[in-house]
Amino acid sequence: MDVAYSADGCGAAAVVYDLVKSEVVEEVVKTYPMIPAPYVPGFLFLREGPPLLDVVSSVRNRFDVLLVDGHGRAHPRRCGSATILGFVAGLPSIGVAKSLLVGSLQPSERYDRIVHDGEVVGLRRGPAYYSQGFGVSFNDVVRVSEVFGESYPEALRRADRLSRKALKKDG
DNA sequence: GCGACAG
DNA sequence: ATCTTGTCGC
Numbered sequence: 001m002d003v004a005y006s007a008d009g010c011g012a013a014a015v016v017y018d019l020v021k022s023e024v025v026e027e028v029v030k031t032y033p034m035i036p037a038p039y040v041p042g043f044l045f046l047r048e049g050p051p052l053l054d055v056v057s058s059v060r061n062r063f064d065v066l067l068v069d070g071h072g073r074a075h076p077r078r079c080g081s082a083t084i085l086g087f088v089a090g091l092p093s094i095g096v097a098k099s100l101l102v103g104s105l106q107p108s109e110r111y112d113r114i115v116h117d118g119e120v121v122g123l124r125r126g127p128a129y130y131s132q133g134f135g136v137s138f139n140d141v142v143r144v145s146e147v148f149g150e151s152y153p154e155a156l157r158r159a160d161r162l163s164r165k166a167l168k169k170d171g
Numbered sequence: 172g173c174g175a176c177a178g
Numbered sequence: 179a180t181c182t183t184g185t186c187g188c
Binding site: 002003005039040041042044047048069070071074075076080081082095097098099100101102129 | 175176177178
């Protein structure tokens, strides 16, 4: 899932992806004529939460886990947008960010650990930073990240393109 | 007080 | 995130 913005509104997209067949199962995208809350580090959910919750409610197919653009546990208060989205929607979630919000990297075997205040709050693998959202264990995050290896999750790349394209056409 | 800061 | 021309590389 991802959100794109324009001066007068925003667009959210959800892409259901089959990792076994490596193919898109469903794509949902919606635009909203609303001005999102301003971006404040540590409070991303206030900005992207509303549109994401709406678009995820429109997904028809069943899925195992939600991949949210942003952090989960790798957050100042261990509660990023991925964590809240999963909790509110009542769905398992994992945060997948493109840069660090808090913590530092500690080299490990197959990935780098994200350490903050003395605890492992996530991991970096390839170009992405993964951390627990809601309803998943750290090992779940490790296993999911291994699926993507050194590349960025295709479903998220699609969601990014979709939400952006929807803004141009519609709003 | 100063710097850092997901999207 | 978004604003933007040319430019590097396959």
